[in-house]
Amino acid sequence: MSSALIVIDVQESFHRRELWSANSNPDLVDQVNRLVGAARAADDLVVWVLHSEPGSGGPFDPAHGGVRLMDGLQAHEGEPTLTKTSHNAFTTTNLQQLLTVRGIRRLAVCGIRTEQCCETTARIASDLGFEVDFVTDATATNPIPHRDAPADRTVAEILADPRTLGTDEIIARTEYALAGRFATIRTVAELTGVPAGVGG
Template identity: 60%
Template structure:
């Protein structure tokens, strides 16, 4: 296994926040599910990552029940790790790098919620760690931040990552490249 799909923070915690009403793509599960099916068809590792803040008494506190995958998402299969992180990236507070090393993974495909935060940060660190990074821009989403629109944030993220930290692509382009359309 050379490639892994990292699904970052596509979780009910975000839907439980008032900001969900402003999310750029409330149907984020659909493109993520397409990537999950594509990864499985090609024998790639699928790694599920959830953000949690134990003891915070907010939507990211696992005790409140929102730290779980969006209901519309494919369910993890046997052998697909489900990691819980407490940092902005999927590496620092998990054993992700160890799992990838043990599986012989050298290429990461990333998607998820908060384009400019957890998905971008994971991409930058993955690139620094030597992984070939593929950022699937239309399988990420975010909300406006500090008066900047979600679309502007997504556009900025794409610009700063492109050809420096990651290859930027879309779900459809990846399906074409890998020879399968699994809508």
């Protein structure tokens, strides 16, 4: 076992955010499951990471029940589930130790959100000496309102604002930032050897 799949923040919390209705990847759970299946078949480690904001009162507050894997995903026995409170999956968990003890040197990163927790984890992993595959089509994000936009706008108002950063641009920026520096940009089909929609 020299590789690991890191599944970041694919959790029910996001379903409680109105803006998630405009997310970039409605097939995310299926894509993650394809990667998980391939990792298990190759005897690679699968690590599940959840984000928690205790006491916040929001969707990431564990007291509200959203800090759990999205429906359709399930960790198997022996697959670690880590809970983080930082954007990246390393700083507030024992992920680095867990990987190092197992001799793992290569990581595939997927999950939510493309430009935030996934990208940040990929950058940190690279700086820690891991080889990183960033599986963009197994990540998801949502449009980002302009920094000066009012906080109480509706999803429709956010999407209508020309200053809103759209998901295609967010994803492209992440790939430009990571490729050749922090990670290799990969697809689910490349890592599983099976094109989407083939084999059920």
